[in-house]
Amino acid sequence: MWLRAKAKDARSLSAGEEAYLDRELAIKLRERMEHEASIRWWQLFGIEGHSLDCLEAEAKFITHLDNIFKCPPASQFLAPSDTKRRSHHAYHFSRQCVYHGVEYVAPPTTRLLELMLYGYFPYENTWIYLDRRSQLSSDGYKKPKQWLALPPGEIPQDRLGITIEISTGWRSLIRSQSPAALFSSLKPFEKENLAREFGAEGSHQHWLEHIVEGLFFERGHRSRISISYAGESEGQHLTLAELIAEEGRTPGKKVVMHDGDYLNCEPGNLIVRSNRGRTMSCKTCRRLTTKDQSEITKDSLGSSLRICHSCLRWMARTSE
Template sequence: MPPDVDLSDWEKEQSWLREKAREAGSLSAEDNAFLDKGIAQRIREKLERRAASQWWALFGLQGHKLDSLKDEAQFICGLDKVFIHPKPSNLLSPATGARRSYSVQYLTKQGEPATAEFIAPPPSRLLELMLCGFFRYGEHWIYLGRSTNNTHYQPEQWIVLPDTDEPNERLGLKVEVSGLQTHIAPGAVFSSLTNKGKMRLAEDFGSQGTHAEWLQSIVDNLTTSRPWDAPLSVRLAGEYATGGFPLAELIANGTHIKGQKVEVISGNPFDLRPENLRTKSSRGRKMTCSTCKKPATAKDSEKVRDSTGSTLRVCRTCLDWAAREIAYQKTPQKN
């Protein structure tokens, strides 16, 4: 940079970071390992906090305990009453006696901040007890497909993982770096990026200092929690697009059959007993109202002709609305 240019301290720092970031694409194996190890450790800490806060929000406030193996067994029995088939007790790995203490921050019903401390299994087991991750069902791996509800992932139905996919990690951990790359292995977040991605990450999250301080700043800034703009996120199996087909289809038909769908008779997506399933054809065009576009059936709709002579299907709600509009228009209006 020309020596006669007078830059502010901020401009000088940005210039230094851009220049230093060019080294990110050609770091030594030791530096790459340092970054991967540091980020992986922060991910483990992030999962620990998540497991603790999620458990407390779902079950701790209800009085459930996991202090001992007996408490854990009782909790699993409770899961079996909700998840009828397959039963969690047949999916979960054997319990161990390992326990540790947790401390979480939460809001009381009155909206006051409070701290809770409790004893429970290690984070990975705690997440497993909340049915996060992959589970073995016969010769297949299954997982709970989940939909996002605000910041929580609500379980929807059991999904069979494609046979071509073999999970190398029970929780199905995938890391996403905002704007760079998705579904990265948690143990190789930095080294798995392209050289261009590494340089961009270094420029966005590095800080000025010695080479060692610069490396540490990348780890610190990347993993710092920023609710409004989280640069790094961690998801578990079922919280991202994994593929597969509903477990109901496997139980009812032995596999996924194109043109057929399986319905749960009771309406409970977690009661997949064979006698509670029925297979129906999914072929053909689904009926919809031509006006409101909502699903319709022959019973709650009628075929009508428009001014061009075309036949349209209109639901009774829209027909009633149209009838009221016509009646209103024919009614003499007072001046």
């Protein structure tokens, strides 16, 4: 009862008290981002043998990125390297599910996120970002990643596109896009919910301190707060390919890549097709399929073939 009554005070804290909560929450958020960035980079590239411990290694890694991101090339969005390096801690699990803790040397967190292409990047007259959604098609096949684009003229609020989600109560969620002013940017009832969920009995100062500590305390290896970046949220997104080929999304039309590479948005590689009234079948098993259950591939002669995901999985197994 005391916490429920005290939580109402969160609606009318002084400017100094709100500044204190914003500052302490921002410190915790930065620590969380540094930890998660270190783990993400290692699990994406470190276990593949890539290194960032010196300028030469970083330049080699950027060349590797340009081999993946054909058009636009990744190097186009990366600022020149500097000599700053720091120690990062991460972990990964082997195929035998054995935990491995690691320590490696790499640039600071902001540069690490940039090298992983997190955030928004200016491209011609728009801002683009990578599709990082964990989307699956209706038959469980992972959809390809590609560049997405903000509508022309729209400018992102911050370069990383950070969204903070806080779980309070039963399926109650607080969202904020202000990492430097997380508490003060909330609505009065959200401030009260936050204080009721994470505050603790004691003096007024102890209550304030515990709002910060309680929010970041791990419960059963599950955090009540999560940080997402541009391209990780669900919803309708305009693709860069659609913007280049059609200057936007056109009903009844779709854009496909001639070479099947969704990261190659070279105008000559983009083909606009109708997605209405056409039956599709797999060229391997001859069964009917859909756009969501198949992919366009190239044979040895360069001809386009539609192969269903079941056959693609079978091909991948037999080629190992």
